[in-house]
Amino acid sequence: MRFVKEHPQQPVELVLRVLGIASSTYYGWVERARNPSSWRLQDEQLLAEIVDIQITASTAQSITEATLRRRGGCPRLALP
Structure with a gap:
């Protein structure tokens, strides 16, 4: 507030x-x-990764998903 x-x-x-x-x-x-929850901390880390990927990518969504998969997946986004 x-x-x-x-x-x-x-x-x-x-x-x-x-x-x-x-x-x-x-x-x-x-x-x-x-005291942010572990879920919140994971969200912040994931957001930082996505922003980092998108800065270097030209087609944001497909590149982001592909890069996250290469980095070991993301169960929060249902990416194997």
Whole structure:
């Protein structure tokens, strides 16, 4: 929640109540930002690989899939 972060002088609980957001939702978001899941970390690594491949490729999707297959596949994208 960017608003809460940008306005630290405002009590968090008050802002959440005004916005109609459960405090558990906010604190869950804070915790996930602090400690990303392994799934999230894998997504970030995969995205970095895809961007790297696409920078050097001319036909992005087919080259990306072929390169990922050569690099050992990607079960998250169902690439053997």
